[in-house]
Amino acid sequence: xxxxxxxxxxxxxxxxxxxxxxxxxxxxxxxxxxxxxxxxxxxxxxxxxxxxxxxxxxxxxxxxxxxxxxxxxxxxxxxxxxxxxxxxxxxxxxxxxxxxxxxxxxxxxxxxxxxxxxxxxxxxxxxxxxxxxxxxxxxxxxxxxxxxxxxxxxxxxxxxxxxxxxxxxxxxxxxxxxxxxxxxxxxxxxxxxxxxxxxxxxxxxxxxxxxxxxxxxxxxxxxxxxxxxxxxxxxxxxxxxxxxxxxxxxxxxxxxxxxxxxxxxxxxxxxxxxxxxxxxxxxxxxxxxxxxxxxxxxxxxxxxxxxxxxxxxxxxxxxxxxxxxxxxxxxxxxxxxxxxxxxxxxxxxxxxxxxxxxxxxxxxxxxxxxxxxxxxxxxxxxxxxxxxxx
Amino acid sequence: xxxxxxxxxxxxxxxxxxxxxxxxxxxxxxxxxxxxxxxxxxxxxxxxxxxxxxxxxxxxxxxxxxxxxxxxxxxxxxxxxxxxxxxxxxxxxxxxxxxxxxxxxxxxxxxxxxxxxxxxxxxxxxxxxxxxxxxxxxxxxxxxxxxxxxxxxxxxxxxxxxxxxxxxxxxxxxxxxxxxxxxxxxxxxxxxxxxxxxxxxxxxxxxxxxxxxxxxxxxxxxxxxxxxxxxxxxxxxxxxxxxxxxxxxxxxxxxxxxxxxxxxxxxxxxxxxxxxxxxxxxx
Ligand SMILES: Nc1ncnc2c1ncn2[C@@H]1O[C@H](COP(=O)(O)OP(=O)(O)OP(=O)(O)O)[C@@H](O)[C@H]1O
Ligand SMILES: [Mg+2]
Numbered sequence: 001x002x003x004x005x006x007x008x009x010x011x012x013x014x015x016x017x018x019x020x021x022x023x024x025x026x027x028x029x030x031x032x033x034x035x036x037x038x039x040x041x042x043x044x045x046x047x048x049x050x051x052x053x054x055x056x057x058x059x060x061x062x063x064x065x066x067x068x069x070x071x072x073x074x075x076x077x078x079x080x081x082x083x084x085x086x087x088x089x090x091x092x093x094x095x096x097x098x099x100x101x102x103x104x105x106x107x108x109x110x111x112x113x114x115x116x117x118x119x120x121x122x123x124x125x126x127x128x129x130x131x132x133x134x135x136x137x138x139x140x141x142x143x144x145x146x147x148x149x150x151x152x153x154x155x156x157x158x159x160x161x162x163x164x165x166x167x168x169x170x171x172x173x174x175x176x177x178x179x180x181x182x183x184x185x186x187x188x189x190x191x192x193x194x195x196x197x198x199x200x201x202x203x204x205x206x207x208x209x210x211x212x213x214x215x216x217x218x219x220x221x222x223x224x225x226x227x228x229x230x231x232x233x234x235x236x237x238x239x240x241x242x243x244x245x246x247x248x249x250x251x252x253x254x255x256x257x258x259x260x261x262x263x264x265x266x267x268x269x270x271x272x273x274x275x276x277x278x279x280x281x282x283x284x285x286x287x288x289x290x291x292x293x294x295x296x297x298x299x300x301x302x303x304x305x306x307x308x309x310x311x312x313x314x315x316x317x318x319x320x321x322x323x324x325x326x327x328x329x330x331x332x333x334x335x336x337x338x339x340x341x342x343x344x345x346x347x348x349x350x351x352x353x354x355x356x357x358x359x360x361x362x363x364x365x366x367x368x369x370x371x372x373x374x375x376x377x378x379x380x381x382x383x384x385x386x387x388x389x390x
Numbered sequence: 391x392x393x394x395x396x397x398x399x400x401x402x403x404x405x406x407x408x409x410x411x412x413x414x415x416x417x418x419x420x421x422x423x424x425x426x427x428x429x430x431x432x433x434x435x436x437x438x439x440x441x442x443x444x445x446x447x448x449x450x451x452x453x454x455x456x457x458x459x460x461x462x463x464x465x466x467x468x469x470x471x472x473x474x475x476x477x478x479x480x481x482x483x484x485x486x487x488x489x490x491x492x493x494x495x496x497x498x499x500x501x502x503x504x505x506x507x508x509x510x511x512x513x514x515x516x517x518x519x520x521x522x523x524x525x526x527x528x529x530x531x532x533x534x535x536x537x538x539x540x541x542x543x544x545x546x547x548x549x550x551x552x553x554x555x556x557x558x559x560x561x562x563x564x565x566x567x568x569x570x571x572x573x574x575x576x577x578x579x580x581x582x583x584x585x586x587x588x589x590x591x592x593x594x595x596x597x598x599x600x601x602x603x604x605x606x607x608x609x610x611x612x613x614x615x616x617x618x619x620x621x622x623x624x625x626x627x628x629x630x631x632x633x634x635x636x637x638x639x640x641x642x643x644x645x646x647x648x649x650x651x652x653x654x655x656x657x658x659x660x661x662x663x664x665x666x667x668x669x670x671x672x673x
Binding site for chain 2: 180
């Protein structure tokens with residue numbers, strides 16, 4: 001279901017944004033507008049929608065308008081033109097009161113530099129949003145303690161925030177946002193101020209939390225690996241315009257332009273692609289009762305060296321054979337089951353290529369791919385593995 | 391040729407006089423009620439302060455000094471207060487404190503909201519700022535003139551002049567304090583949908599507090615600096631004793647009263663400063 005729909009959103013910084021907007025609508029580019037009118041087009045004509053419960057990552061280089069865009073979604077930035085629908089209500093039509101209501105109940109934000117209140121304790125920081133909602137003391141303390149526990153900050157409740165490390169500070173930021181029970185969470189480069197190891201922990205933490213909570217998350221990053229790791233879908237911003245939106249796989253497979261190609265060059269594909277993305281679907285399988293001679297013909301007819309032997313009824317993999325095995329069976333008039341090798345390996349279709357790589361190194365056969373029920377769905381040739389990684 | 395031609399004369403003073411006359415005759419009631427208000431407040435303050443036994447006051451100052459700064463400071467302040475008492479200026483000191491305190495409280499009540507408004511409304515700041523600049527470059531006794539014109543002689547004009555003189559720092563530093571609250575912190579607060587009051591009370595003011603307290607300290611010190619000057623128009627207390635000593639060229643009396651003022655100023659300065667430090671929170 002659609003949670004947020006953004007239509008032709010434009011934000012121009014400067015004294016007379018409307019004038020610059022006219023220029024933009026005439027088709028002028030960001031650079032020209034900056035040179036001629038001294039107005040910065042933060043974002044220009046951006047449209048997209050975000051589904052309920054998905055993690056929508058927006059990535060782009062510094063200055064591409066990521067923060068401008070995400071800050072429009074809770075109106076910390078007032079858009080110059082366009083519409084933002086949340087649950088089919090245009091939030092730009094809200095008056096002050098409705099906007100406060102919207103921020104109190106529907107949407108929360110996590111900030112790059114945490115944005116914690118230094119005059120408040122860890123617990124009081126988490127309480128803040130509930131305090132604004134006028135929840136009574138006892139209830140909000142209970143809830144905040146619960147939230148702090150959920151992000152692993154038990155025992156730190158009464159410390160000053162200045163006593164915390166960066167990673168812990170951002171956990172407080174996250175707990176503060178979650179305590180409000182928003183439907184949407186905006187995260188503007190929440191982990192970029194953290195060092196890489198801590199960042200990895202936070203990723204795991206966020207993925208775990210999200211698996212439970214299923215919030216709609218808009219996540220900003222300039223780190224491609226982070227984007228592909230966390231994002232259900234990814235949008236790429238360039239010079240204030242959206243150049244591509246898609247699932248990680250779609251973007252990897254069909255980068256819309258050179259900008260994105262460059263962007264994904266340094267991504268570690270093995271952590272993004274899954275077995276199902278690189279396997280050959282339903283490729284060459286041989287029933288266990290097939291005559292060896294026919295099996296050999298099938299095998300020779302394909303461009304594979306190996307064939308997987310499956311059970312016709314439940315589609316499970318029993319073994320693997322090559323042409324020599326089959327010749328042996330023909331000569332000795334043996335059923336295939338007698339000559340097949342059972343020391344093949346299989347992976348689940350949603351395993352990351354990284355895992356497949358480790359497994360593939362230990363076998364001389366192609367890797368079989370199975371689905372959740374254990375049925376044969378495809379295979380991964382070692383050549384395909386290499387290709388996926390370049 | 392070197393003379394400025396007399397035909398072009400500007401009688402600014404006349405206009406001001408006319409203005410003040412208009413104010414005080416046509417709006418007599420307003421000034422009367424201001425006078426009554428200030429006087430009532432001042433008398434209340436005086437009766438409270440003089441009601442407290444001397445040793446209790448010294449005890450409070452000792453404890454405050456000890457808690458806020460350390461035992462040595464506490465003892466130091468105690469010693470200074472005892473000296474004032476031994477010199478025979480205890481009652482004058484209490485009088486001075488009540489005048490200064492009254493003026494400071496009025497300054498804060500006016501100055502802090504003013505400073506907050508200036509921080510939020512650029513246009514207001516554009517007007518207030520040059521006025522404050524002018525006020526701070528003016529010699530202190532200039533404030534005696536409007537005070538006398540509006541309220542005659544006595545305690546009330548003294549408090550009035552002191553208030554006006556002490557007002558600028560607290561306004562200035564409140565504005566500065568609010569303006570320099572971290573932008574991300576304000577946005578973080580904003581993102582939870584507070585009313586302007588909630589944002590002010592829960593985030594902006596607590597964050598601004600250390601700087602505002604620096605303003606309170608400066609305002610208090612300015613008020614102390616007016617003690618002698620304001621005694622020229624009728625403020626009793628330590629300043630009046632100094633004034634008499636000057637008139638009589640009585641060096642001994644001048645020294646005793648003068649040193650009492652200095653001691654009092656030191657104690658007030660240190661204490662308000664360390665109260666300010668208590669509000670400081672590290673990032
Ligand atoms: N308040 C503002 N006033 C004027 N220009 C602004 C303002 N905020 C952003 N900009 C400009 O808008 C453009 C986009 O900025 P934005 O902060 O959205 O980029 P970003 O993608 O978030 O970059 P970063 O990765 O550095 O955070 C930049 O050119 C920036 O200078
Ligand atoms: Mg940014």
